[in-house]
Amino acid sequence: xxxxxxxxxxxxxxxxxxxxxxxxxxxxxxxxxxxxxxxxxxxxxxxxxxxxxxxxxxxxxxxxxxxxxxxxxxxxxxxxxxxxxxxxxxxxxxxxxxxxxxxxxxxxxxxxxxxxxxxxxxxxxxxxxxxxxxxxxxxxxxxxxxxxxxxxxxxxxxxxxxxxxxxxxxxxxxxxxxxxxxxxxxxxxxxxxxxxxxxxxxxxxxxxxxxxxxxxxxxxxxxxxxxxxxxxxxxxxxx
Amino acid sequence: xxxxxxxxxxxxxxxxxxxxxxxxxxxxxxxxxxxxxxxxxxxxxxxxxxxxxxxxxxxxxxxxxxxxxxxxxxxxxxxxxxxxxxxxxxxxxxxxxxxxxxxxxxxxxxxxxxxxxxxxxxxxxxxxxxxxxxxxxxxxxxxxxxxxxxxxxxxxxxxxxxxxxxxxxxxxxxxxxxxxxxxxxxxxxxxxxxxxxxxxxxxxxxxxxxxxxxxxxxxxxxxxxxxxxxxxxxxxxxx
Amino acid sequence: xxxxxxxxxxxxxxxxxxxxxxxxxxxxxxxxxxxxxxxxxxxxxxxxxxxxxxxxxxxxxxxxxxxxxxxxxxxxxxxxxxxxxxxxxxxxxxxxxxxxxxxxxxxxxxxxxxxxxxxxxxxxxxxxxxxxxxxxxxxxxxxxxxxxxxxxxxxxxxxxxxxxxxxxxxxxxxxxxxxxxxxxxxxxxxxxxxxxxxxxxxxxxxxxxxxxxxxxxxxxxxxxxxxxxxxxxxxxxxx
Amino acid sequence: xxxxxxxxxxxxxxxxxxxxxxxxxxxxxxxxxxxxxxxxxxxxxxxxxxxxxxxxxxxxxxxxxxxxxxxxxxxxxxxxxxxxxxxxxxxxxxxxxxxxxxxxxxxxxxxxxxxxxxxxxxxxxxxxxxxxxxxxxxxxxxxxxxxxxxxxxxxxxxxxxxxxxxxxxxxxxxxxxxxxxxxxxxxxxxxxxxxxxxxxxxxxxxxxxxxxxxxxxxxxxxxxxxxxxxxxxxxxxxx
Numbered sequence: 001x002x003x004x005x006x007x008x009x010x011x012x013x014x015x016x017x018x019x020x021x022x023x024x025x026x027x028x029x030x031x032x033x034x035x036x037x038x039x040x041x042x043x044x045x046x047x048x049x050x051x052x053x054x055x056x057x058x059x060x061x062x063x064x065x066x067x068x069x070x071x072x073x074x075x076x077x078x079x080x081x082x083x084x085x086x087x088x089x090x091x092x093x094x095x096x097x098x099x100x101x102x103x104x105x106x107x108x109x110x111x112x113x114x115x116x117x118x119x120x121x122x123x124x125x126x127x128x129x130x131x132x133x134x135x136x137x138x139x140x141x142x143x144x145x146x147x148x149x150x151x152x153x154x155x156x157x158x159x160x161x162x163x164x165x166x167x168x169x170x171x172x173x174x175x176x177x178x179x180x181x182x183x184x185x186x187x188x189x190x191x192x193x194x195x196x197x198x199x200x201x202x203x204x205x206x207x208x209x210x211x212x213x214x215x216x217x218x219x220x221x222x223x224x225x226x227x228x229x230x231x232x233x234x235x236x237x238x239x
Numbered sequence: 240x241x242x243x244x245x246x247x248x249x250x251x252x253x254x255x256x257x258x259x260x261x262x263x264x265x266x267x268x269x270x271x272x273x274x275x276x277x278x279x280x281x282x283x284x285x286x287x288x289x290x291x292x293x294x295x296x297x298x299x300x301x302x303x304x305x306x307x308x309x310x311x312x313x314x315x316x317x318x319x320x321x322x323x324x325x326x327x328x329x330x331x332x333x334x335x336x337x338x339x340x341x342x343x344x345x346x347x348x349x350x351x352x353x354x355x356x357x358x359x360x361x362x363x364x365x366x367x368x369x370x371x372x373x374x375x376x377x378x379x380x381x382x383x384x385x386x387x388x389x390x391x392x393x394x395x396x397x398x399x400x401x402x403x404x405x406x407x408x409x410x411x412x413x414x415x416x417x418x419x420x421x422x423x424x425x426x427x428x429x430x431x432x433x434x435x436x437x438x439x440x441x442x443x444x445x446x447x448x449x450x451x452x453x454x455x456x457x458x459x460x461x462x463x464x465x466x467x468x469x470x471x472x473x474x475x476x477x478x
Numbered sequence: 479x480x481x482x483x484x485x486x487x488x489x490x491x492x493x494x495x496x497x498x499x500x501x502x503x504x505x506x507x508x509x510x511x512x513x514x515x516x517x518x519x520x521x522x523x524x525x526x527x528x529x530x531x532x533x534x535x536x537x538x539x540x541x542x543x544x545x546x547x548x549x550x551x552x553x554x555x556x557x558x559x560x561x562x563x564x565x566x567x568x569x570x571x572x573x574x575x576x577x578x579x580x581x582x583x584x585x586x587x588x589x590x591x592x593x594x595x596x597x598x599x600x601x602x603x604x605x606x607x608x609x610x611x612x613x614x615x616x617x618x619x620x621x622x623x624x625x626x627x628x629x630x631x632x633x634x635x636x637x638x639x640x641x642x643x644x645x646x647x648x649x650x651x652x653x654x655x656x657x658x659x660x661x662x663x664x665x666x667x668x669x670x671x672x673x674x675x676x677x678x679x680x681x682x683x684x685x686x687x688x689x690x691x692x693x694x695x696x697x698x699x700x701x702x703x704x705x706x707x708x709x710x711x712x713x714x715x716x717x
Numbered sequence: 718x719x720x721x722x723x724x725x726x727x728x729x730x731x732x733x734x735x736x737x738x739x740x741x742x743x744x745x746x747x748x749x750x751x752x753x754x755x756x757x758x759x760x761x762x763x764x765x766x767x768x769x770x771x772x773x774x775x776x777x778x779x780x781x782x783x784x785x786x787x788x789x790x791x792x793x794x795x796x797x798x799x800x801x802x803x804x805x806x807x808x809x810x811x812x813x814x815x816x817x818x819x820x821x822x823x824x825x826x827x828x829x830x831x832x833x834x835x836x837x838x839x840x841x842x843x844x845x846x847x848x849x850x851x852x853x854x855x856x857x858x859x860x861x862x863x864x865x866x867x868x869x870x871x872x873x874x875x876x877x878x879x880x881x882x883x884x885x886x887x888x889x890x891x892x893x894x895x896x897x898x899x900x901x902x903x904x905x906x907x908x909x910x911x912x913x914x915x916x917x918x919x920x921x922x923x924x925x926x927x928x929x930x931x932x933x934x935x936x937x938x939x940x941x942x943x944x945x946x947x948x949x950x951x952x953x954x955x956x
Contacts, residue, residue: 048567048572082400094526134847160400164472190430225431292815337770517880667907670909671909704913
């Protein structure tokens with residue numbers, strides 16, 4: 001069963017400007033997919049619709065086979081926001097515990113504490129998130145995803161700017177999630193990261209899914225992901 | 240004359256642990272150089288020493304041929320910090336004006352305003368920086384560098400997480416700085432960006448300059464920058 | 479029925495250090511109560527326990543007559559965190575809508591938009607929270623509380639640093655909540671605000687409820703709230 | 718000699734709307750003055766003009782007897798911004814050292830470290846400011862002011878939201894600055910703080926200095942500072 005099936009999704013904030021136009025794609029179990037797009041491409045609207053933060057206007061979305069607005073769907077997928085949206089009045093432990101209750105996962109705090117160490121945050125698990133640096137907050141999001149191990153994880157820019165060792169470690173862990181049949185969507189402009197890790201890439205522009213192809217085939221055709229994307233941006237008018 | 244000459248720089252915070260060990264390299268005029276290193280590699284200490292925020296303990300540093308602590312050196316180089324260090328009580332215009340006074344540059348505010356537009360910040364030049372988003376602050380830093388056009392600009396993670404069109408535009412502008420004989424040091428883990436743009440890469444680990452080589456030669460030898468860096472991190476013990 | 483009843487609450491993070499010691503108090507319907515305490519007084523632990531973010535170790539807590547960990551209790555009380563904990567990837571409208579679903583309140587977005595205007599945020603309701611200033615985020619929290627109109631609202635430092643007109647307006651609105659029989663707990667060191675608005679004050683130090691008295695009686699006895707609090711802090715050893 | 722003399726200052730951003738209108742006042746040596754005003758009252762424009770971040774358009778400003786744009790004036794006055802404008806890539810020590818060089822003050826780092834302790838930040842002096850919480854950054858600003866001991870210090874909302882013990886300690890230290898003949902301008906809406914500490918208050922509305930009177934006389938006439946300010950805001954049309 002696919003981790004995510006999006007079909008015929010069209011969205012308009014006001015009935016006039018179309019932000020998403022007949023967007024459809026599938027993310028299979030055990031697949032890492034890159035999601036690319038410039039500002040205003042509709043990427044955020046798409047993600048919010050998947051998580052039922054915006055009401056679906058047309059088309060269908062299934063998460064792990066469940067209708068996307070159902071409680072079942074909501075326990076399948078996890079969203080790591082780009083902007084360290086974490087409750088600062090909780091400690092790392094309290095936050096992870098809260099997530100565990102939310103997703104019905106019994107958290108092994110010893111393992112969590114060890115992951116904090118692995119990500120160069122030894123001894124900080126019981127500190128207030130308010131006292132975490134920007135980088136630590138991103139790493140706390142990553143650690144939480146590795147503990148919850150949802151069938152589908154969407155990582156929105158969270159890997160930007162984390163330290164190189166954490167990045168390297170995260171890449172290994174994401175590959176492990178994939179090996180377990182779990183799926184990951186990576187929203188990032190780090191093209192080299194996508195070339196290393198993504199099985200497939202989706203490129204959205206002006207609400208239209210311009211590219212839905214395996215990473216290898218994009219590299220075969222354009223030489224690199226950046227060549228494909230920047231070539232598209234430079235074309236006038238855009239295709 | 241080189242934009243930056245670092246020679247025999249050793250640094251210790253406490254006299255025991257060595258953070259930088261005999262670091263030496265040159266950045267030529269008209270060169271874009273990538274500076275890479277894990278957390279604790281000494282990268283920050285190196286940059287702070289170059290800008291005389293930490294006192295040089297041994298070795299020599301020359302910026303544009305001037306002793307690095309001299310007023311002349313300080314007007315040559317500009318530092319874009321990773322963490323949007325901008326005075327939030329100023330507007331974009333007031334900030335750019337302040338920088339102009341600092342570097343002795345007569346700012347053309349019409350051009351600045353147009354750059355704001357180019358970077359998708361139309362009409363925000365006279366708003367308080369306090370009201371800018373994280374991404375806008377990074378782009379304001381980039382715009383300020385493009386206006387000051389210092390002989391040497393050090394960009395510390397500022398390109399992480401900016402939108403794809405701003406990234407594309409910035410790459411073109413940095414190439415133009417290079418064509419004018421100006422130099423840029425890019426601190427980033429976006430390996431694809433470095434492969435597209437950097438003439439040379441410096442890789443620092445545990446305070447030692449492990450790699451100082453042309454980007455092409457690193458790719459020839461290792462296949463990619465990431466292969467070189469991650470290969471090094473995976474080696475036990477590290478070379 | 480009291481909005482909040484706390485009785486015999488003792489808490490220890492590790493079994494040795496006691497953070498809360500036999501804390502008990504009542505907040506009646508239609509009462510505004512100030513909660514004061516230095517860093518480490520146990521204030522945060524108390525609030526987290528009320529909201530079941532920390533598990534109750536001993537004693538009882540009832541919110542609107544419901545056992546505090548029950549779903550019924552959770553829909554009664556709302557917490558405004560001191561540190562603008564808002565999902566930055568949502569717009570104001572999307573956030574308010576999400577809260578409405580959470581508390582089972584049908585949001586009147588026209589009224590919400592008008593409240594944004596009243597709080598000097600005209601035209602910003604559909605902007606991303608990411609683009610809101612620090613002050614706007616606090617005001618968005620306040621607006622959301624005025625829309626949800628929960629029987630009990632806990633406002634944790636959210637009034638600090640907002641502009642003077644928003645403060646004045648908020649005071650009037652909080653008085654209106656009180657007139658409707660709703661209750662508010664204000665955590666703030668703005669003693670004048672408490673003297674203007676709070677019916678009663680709770681002062682916590684080292685986990686012990688030192689003072690639980692009407693604002694008037696404290697002023698009668700000590701001259702002012704600050705005289706009571708600072709007098710206590712200056713006493714050696716503290717009573 | 719007065720710490721600050723402002724006379725006949727009028728300011729307009731565009732030649733049409735007047736942001737400051739013939740503003741004049743004096744801050745004497747050894748005086749603590751409260752500066753109050755709603756959003757858009759001109760408070761920020763006034764402060765930026767005093768610090769020559771905006772060019773004076775008409776009138777005169779003298780800081781410690783020096784023309785306000787002269788280097789001499791700039792070493793007399795220090796500005797603590799409301800929004801923790803601190804270089805996050807420096808440690809506390811590095812930042813204080815940098816300020817010391819700027820103001821020509823030989824910093825006693827042992828004393829600074831002790832002040833960090835006093836403000837509940839023991840052991841954090843050599844940590845990166847990036848890793849400081851919001852509250853710690855405000856306290857770092859306060860500590861820096863207590864070390865620089867400029868003849869004139871302007872504290873812009875920096876006291877909002879700091880912990881109660883730090884507030885109490887700061888009040889004592891500000892009183893000591895006053896006893897040494899130094900002057901402080903406090904921008905805050907914490908009316909009780911001003912009633913405890915300020916010798917005089919300035920109230921600005923729509924660019925006009927509405928009130929310039931001793932705190933005692935305002936309390937005599939209106940009962941409290943808040944009664945004066947809120948009464949003014951409630952009047953229609955405003956006087």
